[in-house]
Amino acid sequence: MDKLRGELSEKERKLLMVRRASGTKASPLAQMEKMLQETKSMMDKKTEKATETNTCEDNMVSELEEKVQRSKRERRNSLHRTQLLESQMKTVRGELVDTLDHLQALRDVLHRSQQKAEERQAAMEKLNAELSISLSCGTCRAKRNLD
Numbered sequence: 684m685d686k687l688r689g690e691l692s693e694k695e696r697k698l699l700m701v702r703r704a705s706g707t708k709a710s711p712l713a714q715m716e717k718m719l720q721e722t723k724s725m726m727d728k729k730t731e732k733a734t735e736t737n738t739c740e741d742n743m744v745s746e747l748e749e750k751v752q753r754s755k756r757e758r759r760n761s762l763h764r765t766q767l768l769e770s771q772m773k774t775v776r777g778e779l780v781d782t783l784d785h786l787q788a789l790r791d792v793l794h795r796s797q798q799k800a801e802e803r804q805a806a807m808e809k810l811n812a813e814l815s816i817s818l819s820c821g822t823c824r825a826k827r828n829l830d
Contacts, residue, residue, distance in 0.1 A: 687740065691723055694744055698751060715747050715754075722747075 698716055722743045 687726065690744070691719075691726070691740075694747065695719060695723075698747070715750050718743060719747055 698719060722740050726740055
């Protein structure tokens, strides 16, 4: 029985260390601590049935140990996923900045092209007007020469 109490005390110490280390899994750890306290209480009440209780307690302690280990793994995995997502976010942010710069450059090129097109259109209209005047004057001269 003392051996079990010693093991239980060791498990309590481990659980306390894990609980302090894990900020994101507080709720599952609290449940585990509660289960551990229930186990301890059951052990105190059932000292007469040590063999039966030992099996039950061993199972519960094993379950608690597994849950603590699972919680640690989940925390490490969550941290890794967070770091991966942050890295991807930085990459995407950089790509967005590059795309924005490229789009602004294209907008500037388009604006200059539109200005040049408008200038050419105005020049064409001016030449067209001059040509019309020149042709109408040439027609007038031709009529005078015919008369």
